[in-house]
Amino acid sequence: MKKRLAPAALAVAAALLAGCGTTALPYAREMGDMALLRTMGVDAGEKEGDLRVTVSTGKRAAGLQGEGQPPLILSAEGGSLSSACLAMQGLSDSYVFYGYVDQLLLGEELALEGVQTVLDYFAQDVELGLGTQLWLIRGDTAQGAVQAGEKTGVDSRLSTLQTDSEMGAAGVTRTVGETSASLLEWGSAYLPALRAVEQEREGETALLEAGYGVLRDGRLVGYLDGEGARGLELLTGRTAADILEIELPSGRTVVRLTGAAVQWSPEFQGNDLKRLHLTCRVTAALAEGRRQLEEQEQEQLRRALEAREEERLRRVLDQLRSWGADCAGVGSQVGRADPARWEKLRDRWTRLFSTVPVEISVEVSLGAR
Amino acid sequence: MGILEPERTDTGPHPRKEPRFDGPLTLESLGRVFEGCVDYMERQVYLHGDRERTVTVCYLLGMTRNERLSDYILRPLAQDPALSRAPEEELFSLLQYGALYNLAANRRTALEDVVNDLILGSCALFFPGRADVLTLPVPTEEKRSVGEPENEPALKGVRESFVESIRTNTAMVRRHLKAPELKIREHIVGRRSRTQVDVLYLEGIADPETVERLRRRLDNIDIDGVEAAGNLEEYLVDHLNTPFPTMPYTQRPDRFCQGLLEGRVGLMADGLPFAWMLPGTIDQFFKTGQDRAFHWMTASVLNLVRWFCALVTVLLPGLYIAVVTFHPEAIPVKLALSIVAAKQEVPFSTVFEVLIMLLAFEVLQEAGLRLPSPIGATVSILGGLVVGNAAVEARIVSPAVLIAVAIAGVAGYTMPSQDFAAALRLWRFLLAILASAAGLFGLAAGCAGLIYHLASLETFGVPYLAPFTAGAGQPQGHPNLLRPPLPRMKWRDGARHTENRRNQR
């Protein structure tokens, strides 16, 4: 019985593999034939409800010691993200592979209409992941931004921005997963925004930081610039390197912010929220200037810093409250401070956030370099 | 069979004829047995010059030691005055009990025994008119001198290795283990070769069941001759359908004695310059003789490196195929870009490239074994630099595949046991083929199959994976990936049931 079983099993296996080989077994793709995409941009399409997807590879090499080829930039429009991505396959002679996409650019128009579908697609698709960095293009379409890097590819600039942010030299960066989670939890989120600017010297377009965009219920409600952007960074505790120059009697002194921590304490009267207290502890270090400052000068320095940070916090809170967007997770911090009462006001939080008075106090501690 | 093959009639094994030589015990019948053998010698000797008393000395030239035969057998026969004076009936017992200066003297009454003794290097004394014969063992000790073990080099250990003479080997073992409990039991295996096979064990430490099982299996072997290691191995193992070796062997007496002290049973065969230690579990194939000589931390790290290399050699080609062709996103971006750049002009698919490279590696290895050493160095330069470099520059293969296969091959060379490395090479091919058919699922299924296959192997009642799995009836031994310091290795973990498990205070 065993002797007849083995050849029979082999015959079945051979028939299966040969006959159904193309459909039953997984399909092997050659890497040499693939276009490895690094950046994806999504815009609102021309027709209602359509989406336009623009993708770009990074710099490609044509052989081991070959010189770089210009990046491949493709663009396709479809009724949904999946159809647009599929349409992309027909546009190029190599197989378009989405597994390495780690930058996603959203056009301003699309952000105004709603980004939830795009974020959901990234969560569900097999090749795309939640770790992709998310950027908002201000005043332009994502297609324009992607095509701006036609010679060198835009992904290197974006990954530099990401690394700088991790080192504390540039603004905060967000991933698709973080943004999606905060939209689902708090109904609102913030994203870094970029602007495409013409460089006069080289004639190229560069992407520069342009504050943060604030989303509410998946739609863009406004931008935070300048002082408001710095305030948002303080609020989330991730300060970028921030400089204050001040004229002291002993000379020009430059101070750098090295860290910030905020704490919210709610003040309840019965079960009603009367007031919110925001305490912000900032640490700063002397960057330039005389090393040993006198007591009076230190006090002056501290007060200048406190005033500036308080102004920033006030500005950002005013703007966020005017939009009704709690994108910094204030509600969950209130919940941590007083869980029992938080349960009761969770449903009314958005309204409360916009109306409850906030008192801000900043404490600065100066350290050496 | 088929129409192309000549007719074969299978008659079954010849029945064993016991005894093999049936005639009466006379000089003539002995002459007839050794008819056609030019090394069969007969010498008639006068006892002390007395022409009335003769004995005939028969021996096989080359099997006996000439000086011993001349000095200790023939000289007393010729010069001892007692031999001419004593009555004839007492001659035999005089010679048997001391007139001849030999370590042993045997009285034989059957032709078969005399033939056996002659072949083993004894001389036979025929007395006219007597039916019995006196045989005296005077074997020659020509053998290869004890040298250094070639396959298991030693930096900080014993530099002797086993030789082809079994008595010398057992003597070496006795010198290392001067214990009276060391038992050596002999079996004769092979109808024609009559090879002596010895079973060595320490009584009170080794598992008596294992010894019994081994001895029973040895007695059941009915073959022509033991000329290669496989003649014993393939008859003694529990499973024939696995490439993994289950009987570890060694050329070094110190490693052999260590195995005996752990409770294993040793097996030696005359004519084979190594010894087996049973039962063999998987960790035995990762240990070298140097492990106990180095510091325990060094030895542990080196052991971990060997295990890691075993994983690398069996998994790397399959993993490369699976990841590059089916799941490219698992590769870091920069590596992926360089692989893509390197593969631009290569005409073959990745699967084909890897399999061809693996095959080429095996061909190179096999060719290297056949070449005499002067040519070997030239070929390695030829193969490695010229052909390999040229192939990469001509874009026939991509360098990434070359590196992956080379790393896998070199990692395979760290295996202390060549048999185990060969089994891993077979499985490396199989896993690469599975990975090329079904990607990572194929590789995972292959690995699951490999693990189950190893888990189902047993050797002399002990599971192959015994050191790593806590099975029923397995007393827990030492950790096997790391070597603890010797004062903490208190248990003998070589035997299944031993009366004496503790090996130190």
Place this chain on the structure above:
Amino acid sequence: MKQDRISTRQLGALLWAGLMAPAAELLPAVTLPLAGRAAWLSALAALPVVLLIGWTLTKLDLSRDGLAGAVCRGMGPWAGKGVLLLYMIWGELLLALRLRLCAQRLLTAGERDGSLWFFLPAAAALVLWMARGKLSAFARAGQFFLAVLLIVAAAVLLLSLPQTEGEHLLPIWWGDLPNAARSALPVLGVLGYGVFAAFLTGDLETARPGRNWWVLWSTGGCALLALSQAVVIGNLGPALAGQLDSPFFALAKSVGVEGAFQRVESIVAAVWTFADLTLMGLLTFAIWRAAAGVNPRLRQKPAVTAVVLIAAVLGIAAFPDGISAEEAGRGIALWGNLMAGVVLPVLVLLISWGREKMQG
């Protein structure tokens, strides 16, 4: 047959290696809709019930013939055989479901193409090969599978620990605790596969390390399940994790060491095949033991071949597409496991006590 013994450690390893398959797929996806932020407490809330069931099983005297023998002894020959038949049918359905879900996961998280007609028969063939051999060999392999699965799971969870945010997990207030208790039910449904391991207790070696070895295994396993759910929820947030199909594999997508390896979810999905194989093998051996309780003259190889073939056919035929299989996995399978794994042993114990009182 009776010389083929396994140790308690091996049985525990087989069980938990097998449980990692449904656990990674379902938890915390099925507990999040019930408990939200407190879903990670579900495993701890289920622990008392698990200990109760363990105590029930020890009271049934499983050492002689496993659960099959204990059921027949406790409930009488006819009622006992009926219960065993129930277990056999339920086991077959679970085996078919597991084959289907394993193939489904490979299609979605692992290979992107290829068809069911390849993965399912391949997995079934592998299970058949393992089940036709000795139980001790399968148990040894199961220990290895558990070690590999634990290493991979630990690597994924440890690498995602730095990105965990405490505010996704805390604060948990009194109001959340009843929800957490309710979410223990799906966890019990997942752990209900453990009753099939009870069928194999008849093969345990006679010298056991202690009567309460299972307490340690249960507690440790539940603690690890709670910890892994906490890391998953802490990373993705309860809302996002609730939307994803299998949050653990989505987590594996974003884990990585910069510059060394990233996006290893296909490797994790492939390694999880080990867990599926172990669970399927465990179910097959348990069904065979139950069948041997009904008809003692059944031999291993034909019985096991029949079991796996029926399950393979059912797996393809009964679930026309992946969605129905996943829904069955979350709905019917969990409730059925609750009945078979939690309610039925207690019933058997009560009935056997009642019969003893009536007879004695």
